Amino acid sequence: MSAPAAGAAKRVLAKGNEAICHGAIAAGCRFYYGYPITPQNDIPEYMAAHMAEHGGAFLQAESEVATINMILGTSSTGNRVMTSSSGPGISLMQEGLSFMVGSQLPAVIVNISRSGPGLGGIAPSQGDYFQATKVAGHGDAHLICLAPHSVQEMYSLTMLAFDLADKYRNPAMILGDAIIGQMKEPYDPVPYVPAVPDKPWALTGARGRAARHIKSMFLKDGEIEVHNWKLRDKFRKIREEEVRFEPYMLDGAKIGIVAFGTAARVAKTSIQSARKEGIEVGMLRPITLFPFPEEQVRDMASGVQKVLVVEMNTGQMVEDVRRSTPHHERIHFFGKPCAVPTPDEILEQIRLLAGRKG
Amino acid sequence: MKQVFDRPRTLLDARFHYCPGCHHGTIHRIIAETLDRMELRENTIGIAPVGCAVMLYDYMDIDILEAPHGRAPALATGIKRSLPDRVVFTYQGDGDLASIGMGEIVHAANRGENITVVFVNNTTYGMTGGQMAPTTLLGQKTTTSPFGRDFRTEGYPIRMAELLAGLEGVAYSTRVTVSSPAHIRKAKEAIRKGFEMQLKGMGFSIIEVLSTCPTNWGMKPLDAQKRVLGEMAEYFPLGVFKERKQADFA
Amino acid sequence: MTKDIIMAGFGGQGILMIGNLLALTAMEEGKNVTYLPSYGVEMRGGTANCTVIISDEEIGSPVVWRPGSLVIMNGPSLERFLPNLQPGGELVINSSLVDARKVDRTDVRLFQVAADEIARNKIGSRQMASMIALGAYVALSGVVGLETLIGCLPKVISKKYERFIPLNVNALKEGAALAGIHA
Ligand SMILES: Cc1ncc(C[n+]2csc(CCOP(=O)(O)OP(=O)(O)O)c2C)c(N)n1
Numbered sequence: 001m002s003a004p005a006a007g008a009a010k011r012v013l014a015k016g017n018e019a020i021c022h023g024a025i026a027a028g029c030r031f032y033y034g035y036p037i038t039p040q041n042d043i044p045e046y047m048a049a050h051m052a053e054h055g056g057a058f059l060q061a062e063s064e065v066a067t068i069n070m071i072l073g074t075s076s077t078g079n080r081v082m083t084s085s086s087g088p089g090i091s092l093m094q095e096g097l098s099f100m101v102g103s104q105l106p107a108v109i110v111n112i113s114r115s116g117p118g119l120g121g122i123a124p125s126q127g128d129y130f131q132a133t134k135v136a137g138h139g140d141a142h143l144i145c146l147a148p149h150s151v152q153e154m155y156s157l158t159m160l161a162f163d164l165a166d167k168y169r170n171p172a173m174i175l176g177d178a179i180i181g182q183m184k185e186p187y188d189p190v191p192y193v194p195a196v197p198d199k200p201w202a203l204t205g206a207r208g209r210a211a212r213h214i215k216s217m218f219l220k221d222g223e224i225e226v227h228n229w230k231l232r233d234k235f236r237k238i239r240e241e242e243v244r245f246e247p248y249m250l251d252g253a254k255i256g257i258v259a260f261g262t263a264a265r266v267a268k269t270s271i272q273s274a275r276k277e278g279i280e281v282g283m284l285r286p287i288t289l290f291p292f293p294e295e296q297v298r299d300m301a302s303g304v305q306k307v308l309v310v311e312m313n314t315g316q317m318v319e320d321v322r323r324s325t326p327h328h329e330r331i332h333f334f335g336k337p338c339a340v341p342t343p344d345e346i347l348e349q350i351r352l353l354a355g356r357k358g
Numbered sequence: 359m360k361q362v363f364d365r366p367r368t369l370l371d372a373r374f375h376y377c378p379g380c381h382h383g384t385i386h387r388i389i390a391e392t393l394d395r396m397e398l399r400e401n402t403i404g405i406a407p408v409g410c411a412v413m414l415y416d417y418m419d420i421d422i423l424e425a426p427h428g429r430a431p432a433l434a435t436g437i438k439r440s441l442p443d444r445v446v447f448t449y450q451g452d453g454d455l456a457s458i459g460m461g462e463i464v465h466a467a468n469r470g471e472n473i474t475v476v477f478v479n480n481t482t483y484g485m486t487g488g489q490m491a492p493t494t495l496l497g498q499k500t501t502t503s504p505f506g507r508d509f510r511t512e513g514y515p516i517r518m519a520e521l522l523a524g525l526e527g528v529a530y531s532t533r534v535t536v537s538s539p540a541h542i543r544k545a546k547e548a549i550r551k552g553f554e555m556q557l558k559g560m561g562f563s564i565i566e567v568l569s570t571c572p573t574n575w576g577m578k579p580l581d582a583q584k585r586v587l588g589e590m591a592e593y594f595p596l597g598v599f600k601e602r603k604q605a606d607f608a
Numbered sequence: 609m610t611k612d613i614i615m616a617g618f619g620g621q622g623i624l625m626i627g628n629l630l631a632l633t634a635m636e637e638g639k640n641v642t643y644l645p646s647y648g649v650e651m652r653g654g655t656a657n658c659t660v661i662i663s664d665e666e667i668g669s670p671v672v673w674r675p676g677s678l679v680i681m682n683g684p685s686l687e688r689f690l691p692n693l694q695p696g697g698e699l700v701i702n703s704s705l706v707d708a709r710k711v712d713r714t715d716v717r718l719f720q721v722a723a724d725e726i727a728r729n730k731i732g733s734r735q736m737a738s739m740i741a742l743g744a745y746v747a748l749s750g751v752v753g754l755e756t757l758i759g760c761l762p763k764v765i766s767k768k769y770e771r772f773i774p775l776n777v778n779a780l781k782e783g784a785a786l787a788g789i790h791a
């Protein structure tokens with residue numbers, strides 16, 4: 001299926017992985033490089049079939065190490081570029097990502113995450129939360145990180161990721177998993193105009209202008225420190241201006257769930273059931289994981305009696321929740337590493353916290 | 359003791375998970391038979407790749423280490439340096455060895471690392487669902503070369519056995535197939551030679567095996583066999599590309 | 609109203625195709641819908657299944673552990689999914705390949721359709737078995753309209769196989785008619 005034009009009137013039934021491609025193409029991404037890995041192969045396969053018809057290029061790189069450096073190259077010319085991978089592949093990209101943060105180069109990196117550590121498995125997992133939100137390889141580097149929980153968001157957050165990456169000259173990651181990657185759902189190709197800023201830093205050949213250099217090495221006295229503070233200011237601005245989240249049935253809630261992506265999706269079902277049982281429960285769903293909605297979590301945590309963090313791992317985002325609120329005693333964690341929790345399992349946790357017997 | 363099965367001792371009594379008509383199973387078997395015949399089972403360490411053969415440890419009753427994708431030759435180097443008197447071999451697919459692992463294989467070979475490499479070339483990525491490999495033939499359609507491989511954008515299929523034969527450190531480089539009983543005999547002979555050279559400390563040996571992937575080629579097993587001896591063997595000629603003689607080994 | 613359906617059978621029976629068609633039809637009717645296929649390693653075992661959820665409300669979990677409906681095209685799938693079918697749930701089985709005596713529950717609404725036989729003898733192609741089962745399920749449950757379903761066929765059948773659309777239409781109608789009699 002060809003990518004629909006943004007603003008087309010009709011809803012489109014698409015796989016999450018496909019919607020990412022549609023979003024990328026609508027955002028003006030014309031270059032895709034990648035290396036096969038399950039469970040995201042639909043993305044390179046789609047781009048292999050469709051990049052050319054949009055006047056762009058698809059290339060299967062020899063590895064993820066090569067991939068991220070091809071990304072770096074195209075980005076340095078000012079064009080929008082994307083890759084996608086999973087677990088081991090994203091790990092291999094860490095060096096390049098650090099170079100991109102250091103060189104202040106935008107790109108979109110999609111992580112349809114799988115189970116780890118190591119080769120792990122291809123079951124859906126949220127075990128890459130720390131990697132996606134805390135670091136971009138070595139150095140004091142971060143990625144902007146967006147966590148879709150529907151096919152609609154796979155589409156629209158991909159477009160947003162391109163805009164944010166360009167705005168801040170920093171790589172942005174879409175953190176999904178096999179469930180939202182493989183599931184089909186209708187999405188609305190919402191009207192959208194890519195926000196592409198001028199790129200007075202792009203390497204295009206120094207015809208009629210001073211030569212430009214893009215680099216991440218700063219050896220002169222104090223230079224790298226200045227550079228780090230500059231990046232810090234940028235990340236601070238991102239934290240101040242780019243937080244996105246969805247409050248879900250939080251009115252009058254005594255229990256507040258914090259969950260993202262697929263876990264949040266399942267939690268919605270549990271919350272609906274619990275509400276029917278008369279339990280006042282709601283959810284704060286972070287859409288941006290970096291920047292993390294700290295203030296919103298803090299406010300929610302001070303308004304409820306209990307906070308339940310649900311993740312498909314053994315406990316990662318829960319540390320950010322703890323960091324956001326002084327009410328540590330209110331925080332409870334329910335984790336399911338490398339598996340999707342069932343609505344009943346989460347409901348059971350909610351009932352326990354509400355003091356109900358299941 | 360009477361031998362009841364014709365299953366080699368080294369081969370575990372497990373059902374292969376490979377698709378019908380896939381050569382991985384045959385290649386496992388001949389490695390196992392060779393290790394048996396040379397009485398090397400208890401002295402051998404194998405490295406499993408990332409690829410369809412990742413579960414090598416389910417089939418072979420020898421010590422086996424699972425490598426990250428493409429890094430088997432580096433792991434093998436680490437083992438061999440630490441235990442030089444053990445026989446060390448890697449088992450790798452074409453995505454594993456010739457794409458992501460190109461760096462590791464070239465440098466292990468160039469160092470003359472005293473290991474044996476069994477390289478399974480099926481012109482595609484089996485495990486991940488039939489994407490283009492560095493060995494994919496020109497015009498071959500895969501899920502990431504949907505219009506057929508084009509040399510102008512994807513380059514040419516890599517002939518690994520020839521490429522590595524050009525390196526000083528390589529003692530033995532050959533290409534075989536297991537598409538008929540006669541070819542299987544030759545393949546077994548080649549693997550034996552590889553292990554023998556390793557035992558003699560002569561350096562790096564690679565046995566490239568042209569192999570099938572009926573599933574991702576969209577072919578019936580018999581047609582897949584034919585493809586190996588047909589267009590594959592035409593582009594990837596069978597034969598020995600380098601064989602170090604005892605005499606010229608300094 | 610929310611309906612969740614698991615469809616399961618052998619790979620090659622067209623399970624993912626009918627799931628996709630049902631999802632598309634639901635979207636055409638303006639409903640919310642999710643469709644989740646089995647993927648990856650699970651496919652190696654030669655089985656295929658998918659989950660479709662259709663609702664007027666926002667759909668939460670796209671994964672379903674206790675489905676309200678089952679469309680079961682082969683024996684192993686019955687064993688795997690029947691224990692989790694909700695009491696009162698709809699169970700369509702392809703009685704050509706599934707032994708109805710193995711349905712050890714009396715608290716479900718069982719409908720048997722000899723889909724393979726009908727496909728072969730009446731429609732003229734065994735490939736149509738899953739379409740017959742889908743037709744039957746749609747008529748039984750009323751989850752989407754048969755006309756919309758038929759109208760969506762051209763969207764899931766590639767140009768290459770266009771000539772088979774009438775066959776698919778017949779299969780859907782045949783399944784629906786059978787269910788109509790028994791419903
Ligand atoms: C770093 C990394 N990237 C990608 C993958 C996904 N992956 C698993 S197997 C494989 C290639 C398999 O092809 P090949 O080596 O030709 O072996 P075959 O399956 O055909 O035997 C890939 C890309 C991975 N496991 N790790």
Ligand code: SF4
Binds near residue numbers: 480
């Ligand atoms: S996918 Fe290909 S390589 Fe893998 S087991 Fe099947 S036939 Fe063999």
